[in-house]
Amino acid sequence: MLAVERRRLIAESVRSRGVVSVSEMAETLGTTEITLRRDLRAMAKDGLLVRTHGGAVQPASLGHEPSYYEKSGQASTEKAAIARLAFGMIRPGDSILLGPGTTTLALARLLVAFPELTVVTNSLLVAQALMEAPRVEVILTGGTLRRSIHALVGPATEDSVRALRASQAFISGNGFSAERGLSTPSPLVAATDRALAGAAQQVVVLADHTKIGQETMCQTVPTARIHTLITDSKAQPGALNAIREAGVDVRVAEVGKREQIAGATA
């Protein structure tokens, strides 16, 4: 196992669980505690985690809750623009799938006044947002709660998604490139996203410019399976063109444009 690989796993573990123990990680990674301590020491110097006796914890600066709301803060105007463009693709009477993520959450918030719609989601935040939408039928997939993203993942989620069929799936991720398609750091989340994509006739990826051209550990959906990408105008044109040439319908949301929304809601 490569050192970078190991450290990425450590970082992932810290991010998802908040704490890691030296002995436990040494066992799961199949290495010695000495090496683990060295890794932790190096990562602590870079501020990725805080060393404690027997392990390490997430630095307070990116603790659980803050990280998520912080994330929803960054590039929020772009996310809102992307959500508005996606909103224009939804028709009354549709059944759609919404994955976890701040962008899909922004889309869910636009649906409060939608006339007739069925939404399947594995995100608790999306479900919560749609609590306010009286005419939207909300179906939550089952599954194991993953705290870091406020969503349900795992085999149970995949099973319940497999039983469904929707016209469109709106999903997100941590990176999107022409070669790797949509990707995310966690294998569990990746498998779940893949199931969501598999249940829809049309797969729409919502990804702001910070994700375009990025590649993270686990591929969730290959580019060939993705019909539409909605991103914002700050995305690298090069990466965008490569994606376009791979056969994806790329749409760029202009920050500030509102007319997409006019018809259905207001």
Added chain:
Amino acid sequence: MLAVERRRLIAESVRSRGVVSVSEMAETLGTTEITLRRDLRAMAKDGLLVRTHGGAVQPASLGHEPSYYEKSGQASTEKAAIARLAFGMIRPGDSILLGPGTTTLALARLLVAFPELTVVTNSLLVAQALMEAPRVEVILTGGTLRRSIHALVGPATEDSVRALRASQAFISGNGFSAERGLSTPSPLVAATDRALAGAAQQVVVLADHTKIGQETMCQTVPTARIHTLITDSKAQPGALNAIREAGVDVRVAEVGKREQIAGATA
């Protein structure tokens, strides 16, 4: 278990419950009272809590979390007492089912520092409360969102519950009498509650005094299927006796009694 992890659990517990006892925490965290005392002393020095005999309380400065306790509304002290009694029935390593309702929600809030537990629920509020419980694995059933009770119901919920088996189910309802058993106004909710009860070896009903002797439209679980009823001391003795004679183990929570928590040990 890491020291930091332990202290974080203590902090969570203090924050959500307002008070912790040394003996109880030592039991649930699987450590000795000496260590707990040391933790409490250190945390008291940092102002995270105030030391008392046998435990610690929340510092006045951090006062009540907004709307945490008060929000439960009517009969909230009774509900809390019922929840504490139910808490004593849960053992580390258990798998339990939690239905929707404010009383089961109160129980969920007591579980923030529980050492090892799997909770299956169809209530979004319960899932949200357990977001703070890092050592509790939360499994949400799938299903259609019913807004009025913030819970998932319907055939999908029943299917996903059927695939599971738990040691105990803690469920609630709108009425409970010896003849009709547990009942609720909605057939959909009733069917879901019935599925929950069917997946557990032991069915525990949490019902405050306002529900005892009441009968509403749809029976969820017949009396014969219910092993234990936990209610409060304001319940009508007559109705309670009838239930007891029907073979249900009736336990009455005394408002204000806190040693029931220590009863988790006994």
Added chain:
DNA sequence: TCGCTATTGATTGAAAATGATCGATACGGT
């Protein structure tokens, strides 16, 4: 092939955390 370097594993003494015992103290019931 040789030697260099980076990474990993082992050993050891120090430090920290935990657990146990014991005398002192506070609380609750009578």
Added chain:
DNA sequence: ACCGTATCGATCATTTTCAATCAATAGCGA
């Protein structure tokens, strides 16, 4: 006010974890 019980604090022993130094291995270039 009294006494029994439970809790507390302090000290010591034990276990675990840590950091530093040294040895071994693999990769790399000359």
